[in-house]
Amino acid sequence: MQLFFRTEGAGKPVVIIHGLYGSSDNWLTVAKKLASRYKVYSVDQRNHGRSPNSEEHTYEVMKNDLAEFFDQQRIEKAIVLGHSMGGKTAMCFAADYPERIEKLIVVDMTPKDYFLLNDESQYYLHNNILRAMLEIDFSRIETRKQVENFLNERIDGTQIVHFLLKNVHRNKENHQLEWRLNVPVLYDNLDEIIKGVNAHWFDDRIPILNYQVLFIKGAQSNYILPEDYASIRRIYPEAQIVEIPNAGHWLHAEQPKVFMDTVWKFIK
Numbered sequence: 001m002q003l004f005f006r007t008e009g010a011g012k013p014v015v016i017i018h019g020l021y022g023s024s025d026n027w028l029t030v031a032k033k034l035a036s037r038y039k040v041y042s043v044d045q046r047n048h049g050r051s052p053n054s055e056e057h058t059y060e061v062m063k064n065d066l067a068e069f070f071d072q073q074r075i076e077k078a079i080v081l082g083h084s085m086g087g088k089t090a091m092c093f094a095a096d097y098p099e100r101i102e103k104l105i106v107v108d109m110t111p112k113d114y115f116l117l118n119d120e121s122q123y124y125l126h127n128n129i130l131r132a133m134l135e136i137d138f139s140r141i142e143t144r145k146q147v148e149n150f151l152n153e154r155i156d157g158t159q160i161v162h163f164l165l166k167n168v169h170r171n172k173e174n175h176q177l178e179w180r181l182n183v184p185v186l187y188d189n190l191d192e193i194i195k196g197v198n199a200h201w202f203d204d205r206i207p208i209l210n211y212q213v214l215f216i217k218g219a220q221s222n223y224i225l226p227e228d229y230a231s232i233r234r235i236y237p238e239a240q241i242v243e244i245p246n247a248g249h250w251l252h253a254e255q256p257k258v259f260m261d262t263v264w265k266f267i268k
Helices: 026-034 059-072 083-094 114-120 122-135 144-155 160-167 183-187 189-193 224-236 256-267
Strands: 005-008 013-017 039-043 078-083 101-109 168-170 176-178 212-218 238-244
Touching: 005 026, 005 212, 013 026, 013 059, 026 212, 039 059, 059 083, 059 101, 078 083, 078 256, 101 183, 101 256, 114 122, 114 189, 122 144, 122 160, 122 183, 122 189, 160 183, 212 256, 224 238
Parallel strands: 013 039, 013 078, 078 101, 101 212, 212 238
Antiparallel strands: 005 039, 168 176
8 A cells, every 4th residue: 555654854764653533744743853863754544644545444454554665665674653543553563573663652552452441441432433423424514613513512522623623624526525534444443443452462472672662651641551561561571661741642742842852862
């Protein structure tokens, strides 16, 4: 698959992989800062942004997409940074292609089956979000404000709604608003997104010591919990885990200076 990507800067390569509902657009600020010393590639994963849609959406195929991207761009080895779902893609790719990893940065994600959180599982949040997105009849929608109002009635959290609205664009052929995301496929594959690349997936790959690993956690996020630290270090015994205060899941946007300071300290 030919993934859409953006490049900034020159030097050793850094590859940034966004999370669910995201795109390379969400990482422009981080990419520009890193581009002062590195050549930064920000990709759109399949079924997101400007990359092609597909009926498949598993970490296995996203890992293969990334391997193909490295080959297409003739990247031998890179620092790989992945956020959320992109963090799992990054861990999956790094585990199977360790020779292509300079360093690995996993942002607010852990190798875990998030169904284990039971009633607190992120599955219910994302199931509700995707169902709301599926319910929109764009043939009756004329403005982005109408989309915003529709989502606000069904989704708890203006920050989430504003993030989702970045995926609304106008089709050049019929001039109708639509999602850039392949919402039906993401909905159908939500189980895999939530539980894939979990601790058991790593059982025949551990311990991983081939490359340095940094986990960055938002203090107000429940994607990485203190009880996850032991599992992280079972897989990555030498992993660094840094918590950013006053930040949730989108910590790079909520605490940009602290986030960048943390990244710079690790990659220098």
